[in-house]
Every structure is written in C-alpha cells, then in structure tokens.
Amino acid sequence: MNAYHLVVRGRIVLETGVMEGELGINDGVIQTISPTQHLLKGVQVLDFGRSYVFPGLIDAHVHCYTNPEEGFRSNTAAAAVGGITTILDMPYDSPDPITNVERFEAKVQLLEKESLVDVALWASIAKGGAEQIKPLAEAGAIAFKLSTFEADPYRFPRIPDDEVIKAMIFTREVGMVIAFHAENGELIESLIAEYINQGLVAPRAHMETRPPVSESVEVLKLMEFAYWTGAKLHIVHVSHPRTLELIQWFQQQGVQVTAETCYPYVLMDVNDLERLGPKAKMNPPLRERSDVDRMWNYVKAGAFNLISSDHVPWDLSRKEAGKDNIFSAAPGLPGLEIMASLIFDYGVARGHLTPVQFANLFSHHPAQLFQIAAKGKIAPGYDADLTVIDPYAEWEIDERQFQTKARITPFHGQKVQGKVIHTIIRGCTVYDGKQIVQQPGFGKFVAGSAVKGKTRSDFVSR
Known part of the structure; x- marks a missing residue:
C-alpha cells in the first residue's frame, strides 16, 4: 500500500458517532476513513490519542473589518x-x-493575500440596491x-420593507440565504x-432599552415576508x-427559516x-438568567441550526x-479564539452535548445551510479540515494573549476544560497547539453556490 501524504489518528467525530480510528489524506482531501488505528501508512502521521478530531469548525458570523x-x-x-x-465574514466593513x-x-483579493484560514464572504445591499444581489451572487457571495x-x-x-421583499425574491431566485439583524429601531x-x-445610563439600561419584543416583532414580520416570497x-x-x-412555529408552516x-x-x-x-455589551443584549437557561435547553434539543461568535474585536x-x-460603548465582543472551547466546556465536557451535536452546531449545519461544498464533515472526498480538541486539557482564558490587537473579553480569567490543540486546513497544519505555522495568504476564498437560470416572478402563490 502506498503511503498517504498525511495520516491523522484520534477519536474521529463522524456524523453517526465517534470512532477511534484514522484518516488517510492526500492532496488536502480525505481519501480513507479506517476504524482500525495503525493500519494506514503515512509520510506524516499525527496521532492525537484520546483527543477528539472534529470536522473543521465553521464560524458563520465574523466581522473582520x-x-x-x-x-x-x-x-x-x-x-x-x-x-x-x-x-464567513460579514459585509459591514x-x-x-x-x-x-x-x-x-x-475584498477577495485582500483575503487571498492576508488570510490564514479559508474565508467566505457575505454581501449586503444599500438602500435601493436590491438589483445588486444577482451580480454579487455570481461574484461568489456566500x-x-x-x-x-x-x-x-x-x-x-x-433596509425599508419594500426593499426587503425585493431582496427576498432576488435571493430566492439565486438559491441563496438572506439573513437579518432583526431589531425594531422605533x-x-x-x-x-x-x-x-432620566439619567438611566447604567449597564442594565442597555438590556431594558432593547426588550425581547424589539427582537421578536421584527422576526415575525420577516418570517411573514418569507412565507409569501419563498425566501x-x-x-x-x-x-x-x-x-x-416563533421561528419553530413558522417552520411548522413550511417557511424556510433557520436560526443561530x-x-x-x-x-x-x-x-x-x-x-x-x-465589556459585556452586544446587540441584541444579554438577557435574564431564566431566559438564558431556556436558550441552552433549546441548544441541547437541537432547535438552533448553529452557534456563531458574532466576532467584533x-x-x-x-x-x-x-x-x-453604557449607550456610549461600542457593541460587540471578540469570540473566534475562545468560542469553541467555551461551548465545548459548557456542553461536551459537562455532558450536556455529545461530540456529534457539537459538530452539528459548528460544522455540519453551517456547511449545509450555506451550501459550502466539501466542508463540514469528515468523509471521503471532503477537504481535510480538522479541529482537534483535547477534552482533558484545563486552561485559563487570558485576553492579554489574544491574536487580535483588541485584547478584551468578559471571559478573561475563566477556567475552561477542553482546548484546541491542532488546526488543520486542507491537510496542512495551521496551528500546532503553540503557534501559527503558516503564512498570511494560506487561506483560500470559498465561493458561494448561486443557483442560476431562474426568472423573476411576483410573490409565490399559496
């Protein structure tokens, strides 16, 4: 048997469960999955022992600029x-x-010069700019x-409501997702x-001035628009x-709506x-403890399609x-560097999520939702994107060590069980557990998969 370029051993997280096995990788692509270790021969072998080898994690909500x-x-x-x-980098640069x-x-040219991981790009529209959706889709927007x-x-x-409806029709025609920041400005x-x-400017005022109804009422409107447009x-x-x-209720009616x-x-x-x-300000704001507990129960039940960072450094x-x-502070938190370990700690390490559920939230479902070809799961023919997490490693978050220039997080000093010890993209190590080992420009542009050939129509008849 010829040797593979790379063999990776560990507790492999597949769609169907966890297998103590190994992967044979050639030219950045998974070729073979073996349920028996030490069977495959490799020019390079990475043996991660009892650590989990997840399909490469995908963060669908990042603000780099x-x-x-x-x-x-x-x-x-x-x-x-x-x-x-x-x-998946957001467009509000x-x-x-x-x-x-x-x-x-x-922006594509910039990422191909500077990125260390693979990057897909969201696009947006200006007021009155819905006609830009088709050309942006054809340019590769995710x-x-x-x-x-x-x-x-x-x-x-x-974006005004009439433009929202136009945008929904155009995105339906190109077969793509349209997402919304849904809050009611009035x-x-x-x-x-x-x-x-009234001089009420203490931190809690941020939550009280953005009550749950300011979110739910806009989501309701958008879902009704999606019902009639088929978006x-x-x-x-x-x-x-x-x-x-409310999202679940509309899903039961057949509306194509997903939630993160x-x-x-x-x-x-x-x-x-x-x-x-x-330090803990974001839009929408943090909610009451009882609401957070219910949110976590829905995560465990699989009601959310994915978890993202909404990373803003x-x-x-x-x-x-x-x-x-509090109203003078910028909203948003960093998260790329710590999100996976925090959710692993709170979910998998404490027995609230299985490794497969974790992979669903961070790999399988984002890839499916955004039609990202050859990513999101460990299977022959897929990119050898792998995230290795040591479930026994205990460490402490230190914002002073962040890769971003913005070294600030509300999780500073928190102890975590579960640490990323290796990041592999297209069969190449990018992070070896201690340092970045690739140069800027290693990351590649991930183009969207717009559906072509459809013609514009009015509202879908029901």
Whole structure:
C-alpha cells in the first residue's frame, strides 16, 4: 500500500458517532476513513490519542473589518488558534460596506493575500440596491445580510420593507440565504431617549432599552415576508427563547427559516452586563438568567441550526467610552479564539452535548445551510479540515494573549476544560497547539453556490 501524504489518528467525530480510528489524506482531501488505528501508512502521521478530531469548525458570523484597525491577518490568526477553519465574514466593513461587485472582488483579493484560514464572504445591499444581489451572487457571495435596525445610515442601514421583499425574491431566485439583524429601531430609539433623559445610563439600561419584543416583532414580520416570497430566511444572533419559539412555529408552516444564536447568549446573562459593563455589551443584549437557561435547553434539543461568535474585536478605548454611560460603548465582543472551547466546556465536557451535536452546531449545519461544498464533515472526498480538541486539557482564558490587537473579553480569567490543540486546513497544519505555522495568504476564498437560470416572478402563490 502506498503511503498517504498525511495520516491523522484520534477519536474521529463522524456524523453517526465517534470512532477511534484514522484518516488517510492526500492532496488536502480525505481519501480513507479506517476504524482500525495503525493500519494506514503515512509520510506524516499525527496521532492525537484520546483527543477528539472534529470536522473543521465553521464560524458563520465574523466581522473582520468593522474595526478598521483589525483585518484578515489578526482575525484569521485568532480563528486558527480557536480551531475555526472557515469563517464567513460579514459585509459591514469600515469605511465602505460590501454592496457592489467592485468592493466584493477587492475584498477577495485582500483575503487571498492576508488570510490564514479559508474565508467566505457575505454581501449586503444599500438602500435601493436590491438589483445588486444577482451580480454579487455570481461574484461568489456566500449569502446576503440585511438589517431592520439602522446602526449606521451608510455602513449598516435599515433596509425599508419594500426593499426587503425585493431582496427576498432576488435571493430566492439565486438559491441563496438572506439573513437579518432583526431589531425594531422605533422601539429602541424611543426607549434610549427616555432613559438618557432620566439619567438611566447604567449597564442594565442597555438590556431594558432593547426588550425581547424589539427582537421578536421584527422576526415575525420577516418570517411573514418569507412565507409569501419563498425566501430562505436566516435569523442571526437570536437572544431570547420567545424568538426561537416563533421561528419553530413558522417552520411548522413550511417557511424556510433557520436560526443561530451566539455563544454569549447561552453562557452569560444580564447580571454579567451589570458586573462587567461595556465589556459585556452586544446587540441584541444579554438577557435574564431564566431566559438564558431556556436558550441552552433549546441548544441541547437541537432547535438552533448553529452557534456563531458574532466576532467584533473592538479596542479597549471604544469600550471604555461607555464606562459612565453604557449607550456610549461600542457593541460587540471578540469570540473566534475562545468560542469553541467555551461551548465545548459548557456542553461536551459537562455532558450536556455529545461530540456529534457539537459538530452539528459548528460544522455540519453551517456547511449545509450555506451550501459550502466539501466542508463540514469528515468523509471521503471532503477537504481535510480538522479541529482537534483535547477534552482533558484545563486552561485559563487570558485576553492579554489574544491574536487580535483588541485584547478584551468578559471571559478573561475563566477556567475552561477542553482546548484546541491542532488546526488543520486542507491537510496542512495551521496551528500546532503553540503557534501559527503558516503564512498570511494560506487561506483560500470559498465561493458561494448561486443557483442560476431562474426568472423573476411576483410573490409565490399559496
């Protein structure tokens, strides 16, 4: 038998269960899965013993350029250390959002020079820009993200309802997902003005001015639009169980709607916001402890399609701007480097999730949802993207050691069981447990798979 380029041994996490076996890899692709160890011969052999070998983890919600001081180099280094082999980068870049083909193609060129992991790119539209969806899809966008809340009139605008419906029709025609940041600006802005007028600017005010109804009412509207247009709708960063329950109700009616939550919404609550202030501020906000418990129960039950980081690496100054007024702090947390270990610790290490459920949330389901070919599972013919986690390793999160320039996290000092000890992309080690061993530009662009040949029609008849 000829030797494989690489043989990987360990507790292999397949779709059907965990197998103590080995993988034979050639030219960056999985060729063979053996249920017997020490059977395959390899030019290089990596034996991970009792550690889990997961299919490469996918983070579907990353903001590499929201903070222009960061970028692909630092953020994808963080991804590699965190066991993330593919990221889906959001389009709300500073200074210019990704709303046309020229900017999209320039970003592709940038990632191919600077990325350390594989990268797919979200696209968005400007107000009145729904006609850009087809050309952006053909340029390789993985999906489209819009907002019902105006975080910034240029970079992150609220798209009016008539444009939302047009966008849903266009994304349906190209066979792609359309996702939304779903919050109601009228409710939120009114409450914030009222709180500021009364001098109520302590951290908890951030949650109270973005109540659960400000999320659920927008999700309801979007799902009704999806019912009539036939769009593939995805709701990002679900923060409250009521929202998930409404999503389940529409799923039962046949609406193509999927849901993601982010790691903070199942690990922290509003008490952490009160304790840590701006360090724990994100949009939507952290919720009550009872809501978090219900969210975690839904994760265990498989109700969420995936968990993401919503990684935003703000520097300390942008957070400290809100030390006396929570509304002045930038919203968002880093997560690429620590998310997988934190969820492994809280889920797999404590017996709340099986390794297969963990792989579903971070590999299988994201790849299926976003139609990412040859990624998301360990199977012959798939890319040899592998994330190795030692389930027995205990370590402490230290924000001072982060790969990003923004060294800040509410999880600083937390002890964790389960550590990423190796990250492999296309059969090559990128992170060896101690350091990054590849150079910027190793990461490749992952193009979307737009469906072509459909013609535009009006609302789907029911």
